[in-house]
Amino acid sequence: MSSARKLLARKSAARLPWPSRPEGLRPRVGIRIWLTALFVLVTALAAVTAYELVRPILQDTLNRASEASFRQVGEQFEAQLARNDGQVSVDQVKSFAASRGLQWGVVRAEDGTKLEGELGGNLDDWSARAVQRAVAEQRPQQAIERVAEGNPREGQLRATYASPIRIEGESGYAIVFVKFFTQSDIENVQAALAKIDRVAMIAAALALMVAGAVGYFVATLISRRISRLGLAAERLAAGNFDERIRSRVEDEVGSLGETFNSMAASLKSAFEQVEQEKERGQAILDGMTDAVVGVDRELNPVFLNPRARELLESAPPEFHNRLQEVLAKTRYSGPITEPEAEAGERIIEIRAAPLEDGALAILRDVTEERQIQRAKAEFIANASHELKTPISALSGYLEMLEDEQDEEVRAEFLREMRTQTERLQNLARTLLDLSRLDANAVIFRLEEVDLEDLLHELRRDFSYTGRPLRIHAEEGVPPVETDPTQLHRTLAILVDNAIKYSPEGTPVDLTLRREDGGVVIDVRDRGCGISEAEIPHIFERFYRAQGSSRADGTGLGLALANEIVGHLGGEIRVQSEPGAGSTFSVVLPLKKSEGAAGGRTRRQARVS
Structure with missing residues (x-):
């Protein structure tokens, strides 16, 4: 097929979707998996966060529980002092310390030394800071500290209780009770925490399983409803505008279904209007006496009305070439009018304009119009000539009459002038009648x-x-x-x-x-x-x-x-x-x- 006939042969061009990506490389994960994973992830994050928040509290609680007995020492000693009106003997102190497994002794706050003799008791280590604070503030003080490295009791906890006392009327002394928590006590706490950790892990695993099952169940319910929405949307996209979604649950998905139904009804109405407009436009194009040609970017025809098909089928190749040139030029130069393009014995006026994705041309057969224009031009020229001849004769006779003295010659001139005048009258009358007939007047x-x-x-x-x-x-x-x-x-x-x-x-x-x-x-x-x-x-x-x-x-x-x-x-x-x-x-x-x-x-x- 020659290039001149491209407007009658539409080329089929395969167009790949953009962006092109192989279907196999697109990940496809169902909403059930996404929602189940989301449930499990949220549950796991909640469990870890809760455990991280609760574990320090549990550990502190266990430590406090193991140290609770020592904290009661101060309360019991204060109660005994209160019963004895603030007086206590060495024997009473020894009995109090022995019954509770405590070391005791009297310490001078000024230099932090233990008194010798009977008041020194069996105290071998204490918290000097607790003694100083008790004497300085004149009220009991407690301190629980880890034994420093290098001490024979390294790794244990030392609990010190110091209460200010007077000896022989002098102040600056404090009675001190000390208890050491051994490694077994600490290990008991750690064992309890480990047990709590195991229980927490089991509970977390069970929670994750329950969350996964519940998430999968919920995801299945949601997925089914969304799948119905997707299926309805596919049918709607395929042209089934009567597709509707019925939901028994009034939630967000149900609202989405109602919105979908409204959209489908609107699309159906809009599509019907578009079809009516399309049919109306097609009827207008088909009924036009002018030929209408639409082409794409490659100058391949997109639509031709019947008049265009008839014209292009009978037009010679030269006209096709000229039409292609006009359509190609209009895409870069804007609207173009080709007043006279020869198509065999016919004269075609081409009006072309660019479109976003191609060009449009309206072809009008102006052969008769051009013939009428030429006929009018010839008519005016001929009428001017016919009018000019008698007028020129009359002008000549008038000039000769001015100089002619012979009456017979003058009479002859007058007869000729009358003849020319009648000729002018007949011509004017005929032209007037023709113009009135043309105007249906x-x-x-x-x-x-x-x-x-x-x-x-x-x-x-x-x-x-x-x-x-x-x-x-x-x-x-x-x-x-x-x-x-x-x-x-x-x-x-x-x-x-x-x-x-x-x-x-x-x-x-x-x-x-x-x-x-x-x-x-x-x-x-x-x-x-x-x-x-x-x-x-x-x-x-x-x-x-x-x-x-x-x-x-x-x-x-x-x-x-x-x-x-x-x-x-x-x-x-x-x-x-x-x-x-x-x-x-x-x-x-x-x-x-x-x-x-x-x-x-x-x-x-x-x-x-």
Whole structure:
């Protein structure tokens, strides 16, 4: 197929979706897995967060529980002092410490030394800071500290209780009770924490399993409802606008279903409107007398209306090439009008405009319009020439009259001037009549006319010429409903031409006859005749056949006669042979009489 026929052959181009990605590389994970994993992840995060928050509290609680017995020492010692009015003996202190497994002794706060002798007790290590604070604040103080490295009791916890006392009326002393927590006590706490950790792990595992099962169940419910939404959306995308979703649960998914139903109803209505507009637009395109061509970026046709198909199928390759050039140019240069593109014997006007994804062209057959324009131009030129000739003659005669003294010559000039004036009047009248006929501004007064009487009247009108007019009328020709004035004028033009273009003394025959439901009036002469090639042009304005130069005329008479007969609903036929004469036949249709038999009625009608 040549490039000139590209507009009639649509190429199929495979277009890959953008962005192109192999289907196998696209991950596809169902919503059930996503939601189940989300449930498990949230549960795991919650469990870990809760354990991290609770474990320090548990550890502190266990430590406090293991140290609770020592914290009660101070309370019990204070209670014993209160019972003894603040007095306590060494034996009572020894008994108190022994019953509770405590070390005891009296310590001087100033230098942090233990008193010797009986008051020194069995104390071998204590918290100097607790002693100093107790003496300084004059109230009991407690301190639980880990034994420093290098101490024989390294790794144990040391609990110190210091209460200020007076010895022999002097202050600055404190009685100290100390208890050491061994490694076994600490290990007990650690063992308890480890047990709690195991229980927590088991509980977490069970929670994750329960969360996974619940998540999967919930995800299944949600997935099924969303799957129904997806299936309905696919059917909607496939063109099933009657698809609807019914939900028994009024939640977010149910609201989404209602929204989907509303959207489907709106899409159905919109699609119906689009289809109606599409059909209306297609009907407009199909009904257009102009050809419409739409192309894509590669100049391949997207749509053609019937007129475009008809035009492009019959157009030569040169026109296809020109159309492609215009469409290609309009995409870069904007709207373009090609006033005259030749398509064989036709002249096509191309109007092209760019589109977002191609171009659009409207092709209009302006052959007749251009012919009319040329005819108008020729008409104006010919009318100007016909007007110029008599006007020039009149101007010349006037100049000669000014200088001429001979009365006979002046009379001859006046006769010629009168002839030219009449010629101008006839030309102006004919041009006016033609323009009025073109504008449908002539009123035809129709009435029943006896055509034989009209022919006799015509013979009387031309009796001054001395040329014999012979009338041949068939019997029984009925009256014709027509405008007698306009018909008389038409026949007068034909008779006048027959007299002009036939030799002196030869008769002109007028024949009246019936033919196929109509009436025919023949005007026959024996003149020079008309060649077959010229017959199609003799009714054109200002056209004059060969051999007519010897007779005066403007070439408008036959045009006017043809226009009048056309408006009367008839036609003019011509038969001619060069050197043997011509026959002009006026054919008029017969109509039923609207009045009584033999009567005549008159009515007015404007020709449209």
